[in-house]
Amino acid sequence: MLGTPVDPTSYDYRRAALDSVHFARVLDRWWQNVRRAAGWNVQYAGAVELQRRLAPHAHFAIRGTLPRRLLKQIAAATYHQVWWPPFDELAYPVDKPPVWDVDRQAYVDPKTREPLPTWGEALDALEEPDSRPAYVARLGRIDARGIEQGTKDAERSIRYVTKYVTKDLTDQAKPRTDAQKAHFDRLHAELSVLPCSPTCANWLLYGVQPDGVKAGLTPGRCTGKVHQRSTLGFTGRRVLVSRQWSGKTLADHRADNRAWVRAILAGGMADIEEHDQPADDADGSKRYRFELARPEDPDVPPLEHRLLRSISARIRWRADLDTARLRTAAAVSATDQPAALAA
Structure with a gap:
């Protein structure tokens, strides 16, 4: 069955869950290694999705040229060590976890009443020379392909990468068959008892008090994104774009967005926004002079009125923009009709 293990009884769900939890850190390490190996500030843009087998998968476009052999060598050498207390x-059990001792302000064993090791004590044990990381997450395989500008492959690759920007993380991984649902539930069950961070309540299940311990922790019920069915372990940013990918500043992007809105509205809200901006007179002098408004100024309305006015303006702008979008889409679809239908 597509998207399910061949043998669910021998499938390593723990490893699959941990790979999902630490995939974002592995990606960060990958881009660090790529830039170090390339010798220049590599720029990238892409998105992360879950495959049907529920493993995290990334699609990226890289600006510039790098040998495929080098990229594969970097991928083979990319890993992330998790230096946490052991949680093998x-x-x-989840139904009989350690209990909170009010007098000791710590979690204790429900039978012996002995306090569990604190997070600091557990980390101190890792200072031993023979200590090993609790887990090592590796990047896995990559499929690097070259793209030449202006070719059909370039257009197809751009569509292939950008289509994942508009999709949800689990769009491709939604279970449809009973086998897929069982696989989904089994992986989520594994994630529900794994620790997601030093402060995760699930550390109590492994005999360690989490960092910043407090009363009221419920193991197996951590509210972190790692344990949610909508993420299945992945907690990083789904859309990843390097800072210098476009070569534009934040002000440039804002100007582009404003120009796009004005082009869509074609004089509707654009006129309103034009009046909201400072304009110059014909002689080049400033038409308006701005100064900081003070609470005691008589022409400054109350804060409640200003907030409601801003909310109302945003709602009106959004409605105008949606209307203009629908009008533009209708005009485009009408011009795209065949001649026979148009007649």
């Missing part, structure tokens, strides 16, 4: 096996 559960020390306590």
Whole structure:
């Protein structure tokens, strides 16, 4: 069955869950290694999705040229070490976790009443020379392809990468069959008991008090994004674009957005926004002079009125923009009709 293990009984769900949890950090390490190996500030843009088998998968476009052999070598050498206390096996079941001791202000064993090691004590144990990381996440395989500007492959690749920007993380991974649903539930069950961070309540299940311990922690019920069914372990940013990908500043992007809105509205809201901006007179002198408004100024309305006015303006602008979009889409679809239908 597509998207499910061949043998679910032997499938390593723990490893699959941990790879999802730490995939974002592996990606960060990958781009660090790429830039170090290339010797220049590599720029990239792409998005992360879940495959049907529920493994995180990324699609990226890189500006510039790098040998495929080099990229594969970097991928093989990219990994992330998780230096946390060991969490190989559960020390306590979910239904019988450690309990909070008010007098000691710590979680204790429900039978012996001995306090669990604190987070600091657990980290101190990792200072031993023979200590090893709790887990090592590796990048895996990559499929690097060259793209030449102006070719059909370039257009197809751009559509292939950008289509994931508008999709949800789990669009491709929604279970449809009973086998896929069972696979989805099994992976989510594994994620529900794994620690997601040093402050995760699930550390109590492994005999360690989480960092910043406090009363009221419920193991197996951590509210972190790692444990949610909508993310299945992935917690990083889904759309990743390097800062210098477009070569534009934030002010440039704002100007582009404003120009796009004005082009769509074609004189509707654009006129309103034009009046909202400072304009110059014909002789080049400033038409308006701005100064900081003070609360005691008689022409300054109350804060509640200003907030409601801003909200009303935003709602009106959004409605005008949606109307203009629909009008533009209708005009384009009408011009795209065949001649026989148009007649």
